[in-house]
Amino acid sequence: MNFLELLNAVAKLARPIHFETVSITEMETPFQEIGIDSLDGLVMMMYLTELYGIEEEVCKEWSPKTPQEMHDLLMAHKTREPASVEEAMEQCK
């Protein structure tokens, strides 16, 4: 599964309905430069940790600054993984 594709889908879900859609294309570009604020980031992380089966106690101290950092944390602590972006979005409903 393409992690950037998943990240874009989760960002669309997490951000307020009137916000312009962000496009996350680089793993190293800081979230702040992409236009994702701290509240967006918090909501995105909650969705992602749910999808990867990571306990709140484990993730509450995380503060990833880039998609790559987010990816590395998720991979290091995951207990499950969605098979596809479609399946992940279905789980987020």
Added chain:
Amino acid sequence: MIYLTHFRTASTTDYELFDDVVFPQKVHWFPDTYTRAKSGLFYVPHRLAEKVLDAKLLAYLRENPVGKTAFILAGGNAHFAGIGPRHYDNRLSYVYKFMPFSLTQVFAGRTAQACGSMDMVTTDASACASSLKVMMDVQNLIRHYDYERVIVLTVEDGVTNAVLEFFGEAKAVLTQKQEETGIKPSAFDSTNFGFRIGQGAAFAVFESERAVNQQNLTPHAELLGAYSASENSTNAIGQCENGEGFAKAMSGAMHYSKVNPEDIKIVKAHGTGTASNNLSEKTALGNTLKDFVATSYKQKIGHTMGSSGLLETLLLLQDMKSGFVPAIENRTETDSVYLSESINPPEGLVMSLAAGMGNIYSAAIFKGL
């Protein structure tokens, strides 16, 4: 002049028995708002708000700024904020994971952004009078502070462990035991009484005359005036039997609307149907107004708490546009004032009433257009 230019409502006549609470009771609710709430990723009041946050209307508001604009979230009681209602494990138990978004003012700020640039974002927690109490704020902001548009979102999740338990203990709601004896929710009636809790939300846009003309809008109604008051009471969760609080709110609203008692022809009562509210509200109405009919919506959609005052007013304006003022459901006596039958809307003004625990009474006067 202050006009109601846009509105959306969410309420339901569907109800279900909740027998896994301390005082089993029927409640009006949207089961879908609880979908996945237990995961902690979804918060019930937000889901309720989404039912009235119409993307097209929000886009219209963003794309058509009119000048100074305010956003008010009338959140009712404290249950909007903080973690989910997890008093004991049942189907209403959940813990919300996004603490910032469950704080009332932060949610207001986030939601206000969807309506465009704001000059003020604020919240109100005046219990069950909240959404009608903020009509006084709407009036003040537009009349005295040069605001052109005030947007009101009112949402409260009354279907929670805390609320069901609290009202059950206070013997304010109808319990399953009472309903089994044949008692039905009603107001101002000698046989039926009380209410069921309900979920509801409303979104309403109030604009100045200048803003209405600028956009060439056809308003739904005019807000003539509003007022809120307290009474001399030693019981913060009770009501004075002489109707002092209701009467002060009504008189104040008429004063600021520059209308007389005989101008008010239709009353949207608070109408919880409790013994105390029946007495205080009926006494105040009888002493204050001259020739009117009164209806109530809590029997139909449940008590939507902080949302109830404005939500029920919008439902009444809709019903009047459809050509009727509905009866108060489950009245057992024939009554042409506290309506036991629906009637055609009489010519005249509408007064809406609401009361909230903590000693607050609110009244607002509207002219249907």
